[in-house]
Amino acid sequence: DAKTTQPPSMDCAEGRAANLPCNHSTISGNEYVYWYRQIHSQGPQYIIHGLKNNETNEMASLIITEDRKSSTLILPHATLRDTAVYYCIVFDSWGKLQFGAGTQVVVTP
Amino acid sequence: DTGVSQDPRHKITKRGQNVTFRCDPISEHNRLYWYRQTLGQGPEFLTYFQNEAQLEKSRLLSDRFSAERPKGSFSTLEIQRTEQGDSAMYLCASSFYPASGKETQYFGPGTRLLVL
Numbered sequence: 001d002a003k004t005t006q007p008p009s010m011d012c013a014e015g016r017a018a019n020l021p022c023n024h025s026t027i028s029g030n031e032y033v034y035w036y037r038q039i040h041s042q043g044p045q046y047i048i049h050g051l052k053n054n055e056t057n058e059m060a061s062l063i064i065t066e067d068r069k070s071s072t073l074i075l076p077h078a079t080l081r082d083t084a085v086y087y088c089i090v091f092d093s094w095g096k097l098q099f100g101a102g103t104q105v106v107v108t109p
Numbered sequence: 110d111t112g113v114s115q116d117p118r119h120k121i122t123k124r125g126q127n128v129t130f131r132c133d134p135i136s137e138h139n140r141l142y143w144y145r146q147t148l149g150q151g152p153e154f155l156t157y158f159q160n161e162a163q164l165e166k167s168r169l170l171s172d173r174f175s176a177e178r179p180k181g182s183f184s185t186l187e188i189q190r191t192e193q194g195d196s197a198m199y200l201c202a203s204s205f206y207p208a209s210g211k212e213t214q215y216f217g218p219g220t221r222l223l224v225l
Binding site: 046 | 157212
């Protein structure tokens with residue numbers, strides 16, 4: 001079973017920041033938080049991952065709470081092309097990924 | 110394009126037929142994963158290889174399924190005697206697993222199978 005809890009859906013206005021929450025209260029010390037997204041009928045796309053510190057790349061920012069029990073993926077300026085299912089995955093850095101149901105994000109004009 | 114590629118992208122077959130899918134990983138990636146995704150669900154792990162060795166198989170991988178990676182490069186996934194329940198998207202991912210033990214998997218576009 002997936003070790004994360006995400007809201008099933010959320011809407012975001014184009015051009016605004018999208019903040020996607022993820023709860024992983026049972027995360028262990030050696031487990032990373034990974035985010036992937038899947039645009040309709042395509043394969044999942046890697047976005048970002050982190051262990052303890054906040055991370056930023058060209059796609060998004062990842063904010064992990066100090067106790068590591070939750071995190072937020074931030075898409076700074078959402079576009080229509082960001083409409084997708086976003087998966088938060090707790091992963092011990094090797095081996096199989098366990099996907100949950102994810103959050104369906106719809107970016108509206 | 111140097112990403113993961115899968116062939117075919119779509120496959121329609123009749124129940125009872127055999128099908129084979131191919132995955133070409135990112136060059137120099139030593140790990141290759143197969144996942145299956147049904148409508149409305151997240152991907153589920155099937156099996157993975159490190160080089161040519163198959164290291165883990167899910168209980169989802171019944172004896173009708175077989176996967177190979179003969180030379181540690183491309184991989185094939187064969188389904189024998191297909192059933193309607195096999196209809197799904199079959200996803201391949203690859204990664205480089207270094208000595209430090211941390212990897213990131215990159216996915217291909219998937220092969221969508223429909224069994225009539």
